[in-house]
Amino acid sequence: MFAIALKMLTRNRGKYLAIIAGVAFASLLISLQCSIFCGLMRLTSSQIRDIKDAQIWVMDPNIQFVADFRPLSANAVYQVQGVKGVEWAVPFYKWITQAHMRTGTVQDVILLGFDDATLVGSPREMILGSVDDLRRPDAVVVDEVGFEILWPGEQVAVGKVFELNERRAEVVGICRASKTFRTLPIVYTRYSQATAYVPPQRKLTSYVLADVENGADPTEVCRRIQSQTGLLALTKEQFTWKTMMFYVNNTGIVANFGITVLLGAVIGCAVTAHTFYSFTLNNLPQFGTLKAMGVRNGRLLSMIFSQGLLAGTVGFGIGLGQATFLCEWINRKSHLISYTPWQVLVGTAIAVFTMVLAASLLSAQRVLRLEPALVFHD
Amino acid sequence: MISPRTQPLVTCRRVTRQYGTGERATVALRGADLDIHPGELTLLVGPSGCGKTTLISIIAGILKPTSGDVEVAEENLVTLPERSKALFRAKNVGIVFQHFHLIPTLTAAENVAVPLIINRCSQREAVARARDLLDEVGLGNRGGAFPGELSGGQQQRLSIARAIIHEPRIVVCDEPTSALDQQTGRQVMQLLRRHAVRENRALLVVTHDQRIFEFADRVVHLEDGRIVRDERLSSQSSAELN
Numbered sequence: 001m002f003a004i005a006l007k008m009l010t011r012n013r014g015k016y017l018a019i020i021a022g023v024a025f026a027s028l029l030i031s032l033q034c035s036i037f038c039g040l041m042r043l044t045s046s047q048i049r050d051i052k053d054a055q056i057w058v059m060d061p062n063i064q065f066v067a068d069f070r071p072l073s074a075n076a077v078y079q080v081q082g083v084k085g086v087e088w089a090v091p092f093y094k095w096i097t098q099a100h101m102r103t104g105t106v107q108d109v110i111l112l113g114f115d116d117a118t119l120v121g122s123p124r125e126m127i128l129g130s131v132d133d134l135r136r137p138d139a140v141v142v143d144e145v146g147f148e149i150l151w152p153g154e155q156v157a158v159g160k161v162f163e164l165n166e167r168r169a170e171v172v173g174i175c176r177a178s179k180t181f182r183t184l185p186i187v188y189t190r191y192s193q194a195t196a197y198v199p200p201q202r203k204l205t206s207y208v209l210a211d212v213e214n215g216a217d218p219t220e221v222c223r224r225i226q227s228q229t230g231l232l233a234l235t236k237e238q239f240t241w242k243t244m245m246f247y248v249n250n251t252g253i254v255a256n257f258g259i260t261v262l263l264g265a266v267i268g269c270a271v272t273a274h275t276f277y278s279f280t281l282n283n284l285p286q287f288g289t290l291k292a293m294g295v296r297n298g299r300l301l302s303m304i305f306s307q308g309l310l311a312g313t314v315g316f317g318i319g320l321g322q323a324t325f326l327c328e329w330i331n332r333k334s335h336l337i338s339y340t341p342w343q344v345l346v347g348t349a350i351a352v353f354t355m356v357l358a359a360s361l362l363s364a365q366r367v368l369r370l371e372p373a374l375v376f377h378d
Numbered sequence: 379m380i381s382p383r384t385q386p387l388v389t390c391r392r393v394t395r396q397y398g399t400g401e402r403a404t405v406a407l408r409g410a411d412l413d414i415h416p417g418e419l420t421l422l423v424g425p426s427g428c429g430k431t432t433l434i435s436i437i438a439g440i441l442k443p444t445s446g447d448v449e450v451a452e453e454n455l456v457t458l459p460e461r462s463k464a465l466f467r468a469k470n471v472g473i474v475f476q477h478f479h480l481i482p483t484l485t486a487a488e489n490v491a492v493p494l495i496i497n498r499c500s501q502r503e504a505v506a507r508a509r510d511l512l513d514e515v516g517l518g519n520r521g522g523a524f525p526g527e528l529s530g531g532q533q534q535r536l537s538i539a540r541a542i543i544h545e546p547r548i549v550v551c552d553e554p555t556s557a558l559d560q561q562t563g564r565q566v567m568q569l570l571r572r573h574a575v576r577e578n579r580a581l582l583v584v585t586h587d588q589r590i591f592e593f594a595d596r597v598v599h600l601e602d603g604r605i606v607r608d609e610r611l612s613s614q615s616s617a618e619l620n
Binding site for chain 2: 007012286371372
């Protein structure tokens, strides 16, 4: 009977395409919105992920997210170095300052300063120049997207000069970095150089970056750092989540995206349920005939569910394909970024198949209540 | 034709059927008694609303009588549970509808194969047997056509093939010739007689169409929910039509 059910569905081209379009639309809306939301959340923590060398971030206990500035004293590095299980610890500087361009324009930039000796935290993916060039005086590296903001319309090139706090900065390299939440240019330089670019301050270390000895558990080492230094120590993953949760709890992003996802799901549900229901209604005479011919309710139900399952699977596949294409396009062509973890795929699948199941159940009600004797009365 | 003295295939006793309740109640059958013997082609005739369709629905096991007893092919349909009744219908009953009720998205061969598939025959074997039967009903070259591509007469022949492919004990037909011209109507009745009236099977036809009376062994007249006349026609004339 499954073959009959599937032929009843697929050979009714108009209805079949309409049902698939409905499911695909719902899948597209849900997965795309969720992916953009996840992408946006990832933007908030992109600087944490970009620093590959360190497993542990140590910071002021009151810091709530990565863009929060609460500097530490220089001693913090030595305190962390002394904790059992820590392989090494280096200072890391982060500040938002203003770049004064030769054209007279001023642009906010994120200034990152990493350890002079080890260069831990320096950019990994260089497009032009080399990280070692940063050892030259006044040398900075700018990210590719930032370069376009600082010198709009110009080809990326080294040798460009601008000022940070009235001090000369020369671009010696261009790197690729993850987009940031505020889409500001990122300027990388050595720690000593970075601290020279900002007004004198008593405390100059934004974070201490650390790594653990071979075989040590980073979470356990974090706990030790916290108990011995009184500072907040988080693994990279923990700090990423803390930052994302700050945005979730303190901005309207979740509510806004939640409403859009919900609307998409509701519209998709309504379209799919209505189309599938009307498809079953159109087929009521056929189901009535089958019932009169001796098909039991259980087999009729399995026919309806197999139709729903096929339409759901094909529609979900198409919707997901469209979402993947659009996500790729968004990542390449816009300032937005999308990210699709497996949880989005599973969540979308659950939402879509629940919707199809509900539509099937709704349709099945009519078929189950159908009096087979009615087939003699039309 | 088999002698009426054989054990009846269908036995209806004091069968009543009421639709609705209270003031809106409509009584379709008022104590109908009817025996149908194997090998008989019985016509059920009468004015509209006299209970013909209700009676064949009850005999086919798709409608419960309000009271009375109905036994078909040694099964008491009044006491048979719904699930078993569906199995009973799948095995023992063939139905030809006035408006054919073919599944428009299945080909002719697939439509005919449906009763076999319901009875757990494999799709491939069912379609192969359906194609053989389509040959016999003169639609051998139309097995791949969809019902919408066939004429009314062809659709009715298809519907008959679907009703008989699983060799049911009883075939019930609701106005099988009403939408057909005289010649096609005759062809359809000949086909029904040839395939559905056998030693252990019977054919029950509801009709208004007097042109097909000559094919019947027996004509049962209903009026106002009661059987008012039961005519047995000459066995000679109907036998000649076989």
